[in-house]
Amino acid sequence: MDRKDFLNSMGMSAAAFALINCIGCKKNSESSSSDTTGPTGVNFTLDLSLAANATLLSNGGSLVSNGVIIAKTNAGAYIAVQRSCTHESYTLTYQSANSRFYCPNHGATFSENGAVTNGPASRSLTVYNTQLTGTTLKVYS
Known part of the structure; x- marks a missing residue:
């Protein structure tokens, strides 16, 4: 593997990792925004x-x-x-x-x-x- 292929591979891996984390953040913020009230029947x-x-x-x-x-x-x-x-x-x-x-x-x-x-x-x-x-x-x- 030459330097260009290596850097290309690393860049794609980093981009995929960032995308997966961003999708996870969106899910977490959507679920947390609906839980802004306290529990009932405590x-x-x-x-x-x-x-x-x-x-x-x-x-x-x-x-x-x-x-x-x-x-x-x-x-x-x-x-x-x-x-x-x-x-x-x-x-x-x-x-x-x-x-x-x-x-x-x-x-x-x-x-x-x-x-x-x-x-x-x-x-x-x-x-x-x-x-x-x-x-x-x-x-x-």
Whole structure:
């Protein structure tokens, strides 16, 4: 194989790889854009004595369960919101230092009560109720 054939082959391989990845991105964005609402019929409990849920024992801790982000605020209250951004359904993170939920994809932010504080999102997050009884935290619609 001479240099020209080799470079031609490499270029075609790179182009095919890029095309496959672009098609995959389009599929993912189409499916994620339809999932910008929170789950319905939410009703589950978390045992805070289990190691898997230990992050919720500390103020500022959070975890994701059943499509919901559950967090313990710096003031010690439990809050729960949908895990996906209302803009394009990317996974949110809880930033306790800023008392907000943050979308790392486009920079949307939401207050602890789910209200949009910075776009491009224009719709508030679905907020769920929480109730602590002993070491059992109930999250429900």
